Amino acid sequence: MKRVFLTDRIAVNIIDVDKFKSNYLSVSFVVPFDKRSSAMNELIMKILKRGTKSYSNMIELSKRLEYLYSADIYTKATSFGETQLLSFSIDALDNRYALDNTDILGGAMEVLGEIIFSPLTENGIFFESYFESEKRNQLDDIAAEINNKAKYALGRACEHMFANESYRLSSLGDIETVSSFTNEEIFAQYKSILNSANIEIMFVGHIDEELLKSALMKMLSSYAPCKSLITHTNVVRTVENVKEVHETCIGKQGNLVMGFRTGTVLADGDYPKMALLSELYGGSANSMLFMNVREKMSLCYYCSSIPEAIKGIMFVRAGIENKNFETARDAILAQLDAVKKGNFSDDDLSAAKLSLINAYHEISDNPQSLRNWYTGRILSGITQSPEEAIEEVLKITKNEIVETANKIELDTVYFLEGVQSGGEQ
């Protein structure tokens, strides 16, 4: 990856590869995560995709993109620790595969620029019906979180685990907060982002660098921030009291989520140890959780650990029968204890290494994985490539895994019990 600066506020990260039939470009505004403003940003991202000065509605915008061989343009707010990235992305067929001489990427960049900087407005604020309908959609999305029980359980676990921190999995916000938003306030927030946030750009594909830079300069010509924003993730490394929370939903299965503080983050410089530990513990079908909690004890269909590298947390999730809650919780902790005591073989460790290395190599085949990899590292002030991380992984010893494991502390046990209702057929 090559990192260059268009201005002191715009960084461009270029991965020049000729192997894809499409090009990927994302333009991300970097802002701090905060419950209220992040929910506002989520709404802004939805409104901006509704219409621009030149393409004033969904029909015109969609038609234009369909001409461009169905170029995908998406706007998305994602969390990296307690930093939110407001990303405007293009995923479009490379010009070589057009059936005529359409300039697909150029056309898509023109639309992307419109979406970011020239929204349809009326009376100096967002077009009212777009504001209203997207606010309603966001409220519906919040209400719909209950539809997916496993995801809902994870969100609820976060609510409890980070009750006094700004970290959240989703930036949708809550019903009360979103209901209170006004168009004026949302538009002011939009203007404030353009006026203060730094921009991180990622390009994956094949293009002449100078051409790309001049196209980006043109697209971003109206970006002239006067203020600056600082983003920071508060890493909590110790736990005073373990929380255990039980809630119910109407369903057949119980969803167990266990949240841990890992005490290891990217910024520490030795994150590959934590990544390898999680791979060994619950990252693959050959991991300790899979082999024991699923295969030996038949407690669940899935049981896996997912580490987060910026906030320093790890979740273990499993779908289980209600009556097995304690057995599953204890089995999950027992396996972590085994890692802490070094009760795993050299074969287990080398299998975890191979599996993690395989996953790291695969990143180079997917533009979005590349983008996520480098964004996390850039935000943590490091520049490690997947290949460099592989070099680190190869050197990790059993002792280092044991040391890393002993930094992990259980924070929250959350169980969403599935209960029957009289109404269900």
Place this chain on the structure above:
Amino acid sequence: MMDIKVYESEKLCEKYFGFTHSSGLKVYVFPKNLRTSYALFATKYGSLENCFKLASDNEFVTVPAGIAHFLEHKMFENEDGKDTFELFGKTGASANAYTSFDKTAYLFSSTDNFYESLEILLDFVTHPYFTPETVAKEQGIIAQEIQMYEDNPNTRVYYELMRALYKNNDVRTEIAGSVESIADITADLLYKCYNTFYNLNNMVLCVCGDVDVDSVACVLDKTLKKAPAFNVVRSYKEEDAAVFKKRTQTEMQVARPQFAIGVKDIDIPSDPRVFAKKDFGMRILNEILFSSSTDFFSDMYEKGILNSQFSCEYDLASSFAYCYYSGETDNPDEFYEILKNYIKECQSKPVDKDAFMRAKRTVYADFVRLFDSTDEIANELVAYALSDIDLFDNVEILDSIDCEYIDELLQKQFKDEYFALSVISPIK
């Protein structure tokens, strides 16, 4: 010498090879300049094959629902007690498997040690080992998988719709079966299914990535023996053109009502090229009718009747086909009427030429972009391997589709008696 067929596309700058190995196995090798290689070993045996016999048998045998999927899980255990995932642990490959209505596929992706992993894949799928104890253990795991799907409104609304569209076809039944049906599965029944359908003449291997034909053939020579002739008679149930039930409703804990509208299609072309043409044609037609550039979708979205959850698909398989429109809306019955009236209105005028051109570009671009992933290529090849046509023929087949053909589909596919509605309403 093996007769190796070369398939090449200048437009896509891609090339792949196909041959039948002496064991009877059909093989496709697609070299691709990506870091990840992918292998998929599949049998043409899925959840629909619940009633079958060998040509020499007198009686058909009927097996419990969900057995193909159960078998898929059990294949990962070996006679020496080693778990297959442990074997892949030595190569670093990421292995998995899935069962669909019409196939069971075992796969791995790897960035190193490809041929060692390929050997493990071919070996474990050709060596079954089941005991009553291991079968009992799996029942607990799969029961949790089944309950996970039962708690998922998308899965529920889908299967409820299938049970409305079809009276006899086994797409009515969940691929994983039910907690009750899998309780009847025994080691003997698993062997019966295995020995019937896991015959190399009924299977295909697709590999894609940093691979070459000779090295793949070498692994095949080492691991596979010639299979006996494949002679299975399947019993498929006849289906009427009209739907079985017009409407079905279930309650779940969801925020807004969820709906799925199905349009049954029993006109399944037997010629593989016509089959592919219809598949593309229906996808183009769905784009023309429902994409976000249509007045219809835009109007529904503006009014809050639909949101971005709305999706439309056309699913075409050898024994069933349907259009599937799903999403969430406050009043599914009202939307159902709106949608049917809208299609009628569209049928009364010719397809818009500009919308046709844009829809065709969309479907073309989707097809080309599939070649950016070894996983998608291998899965697509499996689908085509079963029909024996060249994957690259699709570019030409797609190109041959004209507005008149789309008009013809629009007139033929949407008769009133083909429609059914499935609703999941919130528990009050």
